[in-house]
Amino acid sequence: MIELELLELAYMLKPVRAIVLQSLGSIPGIDTPLQRGSEVTLPLWLAETLEKFEYVEVQGKLFTPSEISKLRFQHRQHSQIPKLEEDFFYIKARRSIEDIELRAKRETDYVLIKAVEKAKQDLFEIFKSRFSTILKAIQLEGVNTVVRQLTLEERVMTLKIANLIDEWKRRFIGFIR
Structure with missing residues (x-):
């Protein structure tokens, strides 16, 4: 895409x-x-x-595993979708994890390897939490209520999903509500 x-x-x-x-x-x-x-x-x-x-x-190029873990904890504490400061959060998080994983394997650092696995789980939990909220907003046609809280990657995903649903409605139902 x-x-x-x-x-x-x-x-x-x-x-x-x-x-x-x-x-x-x-x-x-x-x-x-x-x-x-x-x-x-x-x-x-x-x-x-x-x-x-x-x-x-x-400076400030990558996240640490503990920063990703803190963000996961924040997402558990909020009933609404918290704003992430990074517009390219997922890209930065993925690159951070890849960088740490490379270093952990190169240095054969088992503690760091475990931290990488935890960071991967934390990132996936953040995604699931945020994605669930995004899907609810799309379903209720209330995307405007969450769009300010979304990262750039999430806004692109939300727009693509909403457009796909609209196209499906036009094609199979014949109208858009």
């Missing part, structure tokens, strides 16, 4: 803060020269590329 691929692309283009570890001077398309010790804002794709070569350290 093109919309989902565009979400991934938009995530890679989002600006992130990075600490410059080695001076690079000017980079075409970047207004600020990269001087050692400075903090700059770069598109995520560029920041990650520079981080691989140890030129920068990206």
Whole structure:
């Protein structure tokens, strides 16, 4: 689905803060020269590329397993769908878990492997809780009541599901209420 691929692309283009570890001077398309010790804002794709070569350290790029666990706990405590601060929450959470899992396997860290499994469960529980609320809102035709609380990924999913249901109604029932 093109919309989902565009979400991934938009995530890679989002600006992130990075600490410059080695001076690079000017980079075409970047207004600020990269001087050692400075903090700059770069598109995520560029920041990650520079981080691989140890030129920068990206700040706040990933979630920790405990942050995902806290979010799951928050979802259990609320009767309504809580707002997530990250517009690309699921992409960031998935990438965080993949990154930690890679590190855990590379270092053969069984504690970290267990933390990864817990983070996967927590993320799935967050999704199930939020998805259930979204489906109820679609069913009751009250999407507008929850849309402000949704992440960008959830808004795309909600729109696609609502459009699919509307198309189904038009085709098989003959009208949209």
